[in-house]
Amino acid sequence: MTNDSKNKWIGFDLGGTKMLSTLYDSDFEVLGRRRKKTKGHEGQKAGLERIAQTIRETLEDAGINTSELSGIGIGCPGPLDLDEGILLDAHNLGWYDVPLKKFLEKEFDCPAIIANDVDLGVYGESRFGAGVDARCVIGIFPGTGIGGGCVYEGNIFRGTKSSCMEIGHIQVMPNGPRCACGQKGCLEAVASRMAISSAAAQAAYRGQAPYLKEHGGTDLSEIRSGVLAKSVNNGDTVVEEIIKQASQQIGVAVSSLINLMAPDIIILGGGLVEAMPELIKGTVAKTAQKNILSSYEGTYKIKVAELGDDAAVLGAGAWAEYNFK
């Protein structure tokens, strides 16, 4: 139990390219905010110092003393040791076995907790966004891969040491396309933004998606959510079909998730969903509805995320509050 006069929380989102730090008061109003490039290549010692520096500047921004801080929540990519607070393997950053919790607790003399960044995004939505008041919230975020998370009865659903809810690696197509994880037919191999962009690039190359060909080309790394949405809106029906098919695959996975975990709310989020919320949500919902056991009809809602990029950092601050208040 912290002193009530403190009750100020840092939410931190450690991403592959940027880090974002926000200071919240007890009502989760923003008191200060800082963003820096992560610069993983500078190594993990420099990285830890950079994280600390970003938090210090956030406090300075708000005119708050370190001693007034109640706790820090930090969202991280990759496998984690949740209890020890160790970032085990962030290969994007080239960082391994980083004792984040210990470092931050020493540096700021307050409790710190780490969690998977996607889990914290779902936690943020469950506290302040599309999942408020639900008993069980599942979040699905199609991007380069497909991230997932679950908040069950107020807590992040987790493994013994690690996070879980790897929704992108539900097998949906036996002997399907190879996934980044090495398996075949994982959901993210057929329905991530990357899988969609790849199929759309082929359509553009074959001349079946003239708008996309002209405005996005055939380079995967250029075919992002915005141009995909514009391509659909400008009559590239093949691209629309590709996105529908991917959404159907997500819908089948959602139906398995409903049959398994009976969530109240399923939240779809990320840039792709934000660019085409109705098309994707509508298709996912229709497919899920068709595939669930009849006894789960009417027991859930499928919604679009409401907090955008803020979900994870807000979730991180709120998760610290939940654990340390």
Added chain:
Amino acid sequence: MTNDSKNKWIGFDLGGTKMLSTLYDSDFEVLGRRRKKTKGHEGQKAGLERIAQTIRETLEDAGINTSELSGIGIGCPGPLDLDEGILLDAHNLGWYDVPLKKFLEKEFDCPAIIANDVDLGVYGESRFGAGVDARCVIGIFPGTGIGGGCVYEGNIFRGTKSSCMEIGHIQVMPNGPRCACGQKGCLEAVASRMAISSAAAQAAYRGQAPYLKEHGGTDLSEIRSGVLAKSVNNGDTVVEEIIKQASQQIGVAVSSLINLMAPDIIILGGGLVEAMPELIKGTVAKTAQKNILSSYEGTYKIKVAELGDDAAVLGAGAWAEYNFK
């Protein structure tokens, strides 16, 4: 909080053909036990009276007064309203909207709780069997269908009103064989004992499984776990192959469950598994191991259930204790 001198619990398993009642003391030693046919066709009013009578006889057996009873846990098939304690739809029995909890609480003047029978089997294993001391236990029971349940941090994992963990209805084969639920390609449509018996009957008919043909015939309702095991042991390699394939499908579903829920222990149970524990467990484990994300390697164990038919009734008694002690 009950009086410590009481601390006696009824576990009750309401099955489609039989009901089983057991009285436990605080160490879950058996004090009394009764079994009766369910006789669902006699209607639900008679059914409730029969349940009460079975419990009364169990108490008499043990020489225990109704006033000494601390609580009743009862495992039921079909969709339930867990909080209200209503058996919503037991079509096997022809019973609908049966207010079990209310009836038992009035009849025995002690708290009662209902739960899905498979969930209680997993709960029993988690308290006294193959899942003791695990943080997250998932149970899978291939039979006529494929039942599933999960105990997460000491509690049965559940939906808002209903049970969940319908592992048999994970979709494993797009456009696969039709399932009893109306969908296609559900796990239980390809890997239940029923699916296995059906494929084995075809092999027998075609003359590819001579032992089975002679000792089991080609009638599905005669091809049960025992004769399938004997057929394998007596050289029907096609039948062995059928069971391996089904176990591989279960293994793929298990790998999705590990990627999603990161259980410590996965328990395989039921008559089919008991008849061929090594063949089924070995194949499931090998397939799961091949299909999980590498970060989950070594984080789980796959085990065979230890409590047999007693799991659900023991789980029912222990679940009452957990909720009411």
